[in-house]
Amino acid sequence: MVDKKLGGAGLRGQSAGETALCTVGKTGSGLTYRGYDIKDLAANAQFEEVAHLLLYGKLPNQTELTAYKARLKGMRGLPAPLKVVLENIPKDAHPMDVMRTGCSMLGNLETEQSDFSDQLDHMDRMLAVFPGLINYWYNFSHHGIRVEVETEADSIAEQFLWTLHNKKPEPLHVDVMHASLVLYAEHEFNASTFTGRVCASTLSDIHSVVTGAIGSLRGPLHGGANEAAMDMIENWQSADEAEANIMGMLERKEKIMGFGHAVYRESDPRNAIIKEWSNKLAEQVGDTRLYDVSERCEAVMWREKKLFCNADFFHASAYNFMGIPTKLFTPIFVCSRVAGWTAHAMEQRANNRIIRPSADYIGEDARDYVAIENR
Numbered sequence: 001m002v003d004k005k006l007g008g009a010g011l012r013g014q015s016a017g018e019t020a021l022c023t024v025g026k027t028g029s030g031l032t033y034r035g036y037d038i039k040d041l042a043a044n045a046q047f048e049e050v051a052h053l054l055l056y057g058k059l060p061n062q063t064e065l066t067a068y069k070a071r072l073k074g075m076r077g078l079p080a081p082l083k084v085v086l087e088n089i090p091k092d093a094h095p096m097d098v099m100r101t102g103c104s105m106l107g108n109l110e111t112e113q114s115d116f117s118d119q120l121d122h123m124d125r126m127l128a129v130f131p132g133l134i135n136y137w138y139n140f141s142h143h144g145i146r147v148e149v150e151t152e153a154d155s156i157a158e159q160f161l162w163t164l165h166n167k168k169p170e171p172l173h174v175d176v177m178h179a180s181l182v183l184y185a186e187h188e189f190n191a192s193t194f195t196g197r198v199c200a201s202t203l204s205d206i207h208s209v210v211t212g213a214i215g216s217l218r219g220p221l222h223g224g225a226n227e228a229a230m231d232m233i234e235n236w237q238s239a240d241e242a243e244a245n246i247m248g249m250l251e252r253k254e255k256i257m258g259f260g261h262a263v264y265r266e267s268d269p270r271n272a273i274i275k276e277w278s279n280k281l282a283e284q285v286g287d288t289r290l291y292d293v294s295e296r297c298e299a300v301m302w303r304e305k306k307l308f309c310n311a312d313f314f315h316a317s318a319y320n321f322m323g324i325p326t327k328l329f330t331p332i333f334v335c336s337r338v339a340g341w342t343a344h345a346m347e348q349r350a351n352n353r354i355i356r357p358s359a360d361y362i363g364e365d366a367r368d369y370v371a372i373e374n375r
């Protein structure tokens with residue numbers, strides 16, 4: 001990988017701590033979780049295997065996986081007061097705000113012990129409950145339906161689609177969701193994870209850690225890019241129209257969402273994987289527009305700027321082909337990344353020192369206080 005010229009802005013390139021969870025841009029195809037290459041995990045593992053790897057330190061054997069999935073399945077129910085809160089959030093709310101409020105409310109109802117002795121219970125609970133939480137709100141606010149969240153879904157991947165569409169999803173879509181959740185699960189010291197680690201370093205509770213992380217993920221420069229990419233590509237009826245518009249945006253020095261990365265220099269290893277799934281889904285739905293448009297954007301951005309698709313870009317078309325509303329794209333990221341966030345919180349707690357960097361002062365020199373009547 002080509003070394004990036006590092007500047008101080010955005011703490012780019014500076015180490016802010018240690019982790020045993022993930023490497024970004026260092027070995028293999030460029031992304032590993034506890035030493036396992038993302039390509040192998042995405043091709044072979046269910047999301048629950050990856051969550052177990054991150055939270056419990058090892059890939060589960062079959063008996064452990066079966067037990068873990070059963071444990072998570074038993075944790076899907078929404079407490080009644082949380083349902084009341086969700087039912088009171090308006091239809092036009094941003095779903096990431098719903099996630100943030102839902103997570104925070106859960107922390108009021110099921111507060112973590114201050115000695116963190118029950119931390120894993122809360123971490124698993126969030127993994128289990130988040131898909132139903134967002135889809136309960138979505139279905140209630142948009143369709144007036146109180147969707148059943150304690151479904152027979154076999155996995156978190158299936159649970160998301162089942163509670164969204166209120167019916168058992170087709171197997172291909174479940175496979176795509178597994179891959180997607182695996183791809184999004186963990187990414188070292190990205191902005192949302194770092195937010196969570198800072199919060200964890202104050203010895204705060206796990207719901208505060210995750211609520212803060214959700215807030216950071218919401219922005220279009222981070223998780224919100226998958227929605228922003230969809231809002232962009234859905235306007236274009238053909239690859240040629242996409243190319244003309246991208247060229248115009250580049251000329252006007254606009255950011256193209258879903259491209260570029262703070263660490264990777266030549267490619268994001270997650271892109272090829274989700275792109276392949278998007279291609280499969282395009283064939284399944286008989287798409288002749290969105291996938292071509294996306295591919296052309298990719299080609300033009302590389303040709304003009306040597307900028308590549310990050311994990312978010314082909315997620316947009318893939319989710320769209322599965323009938324997922326654009327506004328729910330980033331909440332899916334939450335349903336996955338909560339595994340990484342909480343694993344990082346545990347790691348921080350296990351070897352903690354409060355995160356408190358310094359700043360270079362660029363303000364006024366010392367001066368005399370001026371009484372209010374003299375200002």
Ligand SMILES: CC(=O)SCCNC(=O)CCNC(=O)[C@H](O)C(C)(C)COP(=O)(O)OP(=O)(O)OC[C@H]1O[C@@H](n2cnc3c(N)ncnc32)[C@H](O)[C@@H]1OP(=O)(O)O
Nearest residue numbers: 220221222223225254255256257258259260261262310311
């Ligand atoms: C899952 C994830 O969170 S992945 C990231 C999702 N975010 C996006 O897709 C948003 C669009 N991308 C971006 O804004 C950026 O590429 C980021 C935020 C991801 C990384 O930011 P940085 O590390 O500051 O980017 P980097 O230093 O590589 O930028 C180099 C140059 O390329 C430009 N550039 C980077 N990404 C883009 C883009 N998507 N569109 C247009 N220009 C871009 C920058 O403006 C910068 O130009 P400059 O030197 O003239 O200022």
Ligand SMILES: O=C([O-])CC(=O)C(=O)O
Nearest residue numbers: 186187189190191262311
């Ligand atoms: O690492 C980053 O800066 C952003 C990213 O790709 C992620 O969080 O998945």
